[in-house]
Amino acid sequence: MIEIRKATDRGVAEHGWLSSRHTFSFANYFDPEQAGFSDLLVINDDRVAAGRGFGRHPHRDMEIFSYVLEGALEHRDSMGTGSTIVPGDVQLMSAGTGVAHSEYNPSSTDPVHFLQIWILPSEAALGAPPRYQQMHVGEQEKQGNLRLMLSPDGADGSLTLRQDARVYSAKLDGDQTASLSLPAERYAYVHVASGEVTLNGVKLVAGDGAKLRDETALTLTEGKAAEVLVFDLRARETPQMR
Template sequence: MITIRHRDERGVANMGWLNSNHSFSFGHYFNPGYMGFRALRVINEDRVIPGAGFPTHGHANMEIVSYVLNGALEHKDSIGTGSVIRPGEVQVMSAGRGIRHSEYNASDTEPVHFLQIWILPEANNLAPGYQQADFPAEQKRGTLKLVGSRDGRDGSVTIHQDVDLYAALLDGEESATLPLRPGRHAWVQVARGRVHLNGTMLKAGDGAALTDEEAVTLDRADEAEVLVFDLA
């Protein structure tokens, strides 16, 4: 079964400096039908104006992934990390028993466009942590590249949950398939472009939940960038 979450149905928050679309309930947006999917709790598509951002605030017991599409995102946290995340890079911050951080647009002239993703951890009160890794476009072209996993295999960032996170760049006749083991579920998020998922066309901002499907097949794409979550 595939359930489409159309982009125009998402929650919206426009604060002037931030324009955000919420695939799941978040902040002042509440939809009891979309409280998350399996361990996936938040997918926010955020656009932040130059020089603005999220001032220092705290989190606990959440795996927070940032995936930058355009621009640059500056990160600072209470465990001493300072970094800038650019397109092609994936950041994961394990909040664990508690962490404070800020996320700002690193540019004074260009906006930053990114996906903010929250995943429930498999255990509470873990040690806080931070990882960042670069996955060049050629690694994702025409294939599903593993960028996040429970065990950090194949150079992926470590997410403290039974989840594999893949990224793909697809266009034209390029296609990619991810077999799903029995009992597994998947969420597909189209970050940009258009792509067909198991025969159904999705556009940028659309998401889809897959249950009792044998595979995720992506094809007939138009400059698509796609994230796929393989979930318990």
Template sequence: MITVRSSEARGRGNHGWLKSRHSFSFADYYDPKHMGFSALRVINEDQVAPGAGFGTHGHKDMEIISYVLDGVIAHKDSEGNVQQLPAGEFQLMSAGSGIRHSEYNASQSNGLQFLQIWIQPDKIGGKPGYQQKNFGRRNGLTLVISPNGEAGSLTLRQDASLYQLLLDSEQTLTQALRPGRRQYVHLIKGALTIGNTPLKAGDGASIEGLAQLALQAGKAPVEALLFDLP
């Protein structure tokens, strides 16, 4: 079964310096029908004004992924990590027993657009951690986050994996799925058909009970994220 979460139906937040779209309930946006999917709790598409950002604040017991679509994030945290996260790179911050961080648009003249993703860990507590990597732009599915750091991926504290999906115009791809697992696709760019279900940019799709995914790009190249979840 494939259930589409349309881009237009997402929650909205507008704070002047920050404009955000929420795939699931977050902050002032609450929808009991959209509280997350499996261990996936948050997908926010954030647009941050030049020089603005999130001041120092705390997190606990959450795996927080940032993927920059345009611009650069300036990151600083209580574990001593001071990093720049440019477009195309993935960041994974394991909050563990508690971490404080700030993230700002590193540019004073250009906007910042990124995806903020939260996944609930399978164990609480533990030492906070920080990982960051650019996985390039290889066509097809690229494993970027996994429970065990397989194939050079970042290591997540949950039985879940994240893939970067890149397809050329009108390219097709078939991916076998493990029994008993659930998947979620968030489409960033292009038009993508999953089986007979069409998606446009900003749409999400929760997937349950399928043995394989049949993916086909439309007339423009596709960029998406594919989550494999318990």
């Protein structure tokens, strides 16, 4: 079964310097039917004006994943990490026992467009030390291919996620096809970051998402400058906050 979450149905937050679209309930946006999916709690599609950003603020026991689509994002945190990520970079911050961070657009002229994604850690990982990981994924690695970016065991050079979940990224154009088998008792979530794509025969556009239950595979075809994130998740309906 595929349940579509249309881009136009997402929560909207306009703050002048920040334009955000919330796939799931977040901050002042609340929809009891959209309280996350499996262990996936937040997908925020953020556009931040030049020279602006999110000031230093704390998190605890959360896996926070940032994925830049356009522009650059400057990260600073209480672990002493400092980095600027651009398209192709993958950033994962495991908050663990507690970490404070800021995310800032260092450009004086251009906005930054990025996805901020939260995944709940496993119960066994609660209270673990905070950590930061980053890598770069070349465009050719994602072109017509689902490139593993996050996994619980760091497989295929991916970053290590403190949860039984895997996150893939793909770019598709024309007749390119990318597929992923879904074992029994697994769910999946697909988020179209940009462009257009067809998922198992269903057309999706930028900002659309899809919950997959009881599907044996997902297949992405008919891409038009498409960039897609795919989440392989435990078979549970909503995140269980602890």
